[in-house]
Amino acid sequence: MLRTERLVLRPHRLSDSDATDWFALQSEPAVREFLPWPERDAASSRRHLRDRTRHTRLWQADDFLALAVELDGHLIGDVSLHLRAVPATTRTVEMGWVVHPALGGRGYATEAAAALLEFAITAVGAQRVTAVTDARNTRSVALAERLGLVAQSTRVPGDPAVAPGETLLAVSGGRAAGGNATTAPGPGDARV
């Protein structure tokens, strides 16, 4: 579990309260606009949340860590890390984020993502942190830039694939160097 000034980031759980909040979140057209999420009914949304409860660790390439963003006891969003490259010197993670639009514009997404970025660097040992977003998703691009990620014109090994119309943003080296490649823990040692 990670705590920020206003939020708790913790593994997802299949409670009725979270299932209700999750369904409300992904029923928002604005949320689905740039995410590969279909419109789901309540039962399908609950199954989707159940799947998310299983994404709790980063042990090997392609592992996915998804954390509930909780505000005052309610699930308001999700932040995630996708382990793209494991070797200590090139360890790369891809971040994802979503916050309920009714609570947008108050810095919650930035606060949650900043805490997860710090975790990615210090606990996971990421040397490079990336995000891929539809170039038209200006709020997502702005969030990434607030975190210090910069649009990339070329990919390096370990970077996620980028489809036409998508932007790759990344930070590596100096900013991500909170993780010392020789001493940073292996991803499997990172605990939320």
Ligand SMILES: CC(C)(COP(=O)(O)OP(=O)(O)OC[C@H]1O[C@@H](n2cnc3c(N)ncnc32)[C@H](O)[C@@H]1OP(=O)(O)O)[C@@H](O)C(=O)NCCC(=O)NCCS
């Ligand atoms: C991407 C997404 C999370 C961005 O949400 P957001 O509301 O813009 O981000 P934040 O919650 O960090 O809020 C930032 C805004 O709050 C303001 N703000 C207020 N208090 C703040 C604080 N303490 N810290 C940072 N920003 C603060 C910022 O100035 C900014 O305002 P602006 O939009 O007028 O520039 C949201 O649009 C979303 O969930 N989209 C759907 C899912 C999605 O597309 N995900 C990305 C897929 S790649």
